[in-house]
Amino acid sequence: MAHKDATVAELQKNFEDSTAVVLTEYRGLTVAELKELRDSIRQDAEYAVVKNTLTKIAANNAGISDLDADLNGPSAIAFVHGDPVAVAKGLRAFAKAHPLLVIKGGYFDGAALSAEEVNKLADLESREVLLSKVAGMMKASMSKAAAVFQALPSKTVRTVEALREKQDTAA
Template sequence: MEVGTVQRAQKNEIIEKLRARADRAGIVVVTDFRGMTVEELTELRSKLRAAGIDYQVVKNTLARLAVKNGVHDALKDHLIENNGIAFGYEDPVVAAKVLVDYAKTSKKFSVKLACLSGKIIDAAGVAELSKLPSKPELLAMTLGTMNAVPTNFVSLFANVIRGALYALTAIKEKKEAA
């Protein structure tokens, strides 16, 4: 096999892996990591991995080919300069929170933009997304609201019955006194 064929095969493999990640991801966040040390990138990757997010530094040409004609096709025109790409699979809010929080602590790292379900969001939009409650928090809030309705309903009927019981007791005591 020739050297060019091996390199082409490696590039195709990278593109296919990226395409699979991008198609699975609900959100893809493009970041600027210029000037970061290997230790800082390792720390960032471990934080992202703990949140279920993949992070990869890849050539823009390969990234463009990977997102082309996929869910995040809108990204292909925005992949310029050096980029790190984060793939958030479960909850887009969690990905945004982890990346925005890390950007606040690092002077060298920043969020450029994101693609959420095929729509481009600028850095300010990603910051706003990070302020939203996560999926588990929303579920807990919904469950709390749903639980409050029957609880209040039971309390209301208990008060009505209690009031009727007090009235009957008062009538009974009045009749016994007479």
């Protein structure tokens, strides 16, 4: 009983500390394949094989009841502590190479995700790519502003010079 309480407490902490979770079914995967999967997403997530009843209790204790219907069969959860997009991409890529891995759903930003929505999340660009695009747009905007500011003084000088020439020819 104490072991189950400790497991529930640990799972609840994982739910509370995660930015997202992705629920999968791993039926038929070998231990080596599960290790390969863990290693592929280790940078952004912890992948754990879980007992459904204890996971339901822990998720409900953490305020998440949306996963209850999907907690059947052999389940494993990716507890995301890094980039959810990178984890979704990693799981989808692994599932393509190993069709026995089934993405059942997930939970992100206070809402349940269907398997299809997890795949849509995988279609997004990673945080780093999005940040670099924003930086590029900001740099381009700053370059345009700098060009405008540089053009103003030279245009003013040309205008003053033209007025001077006009004045000299009129005199």
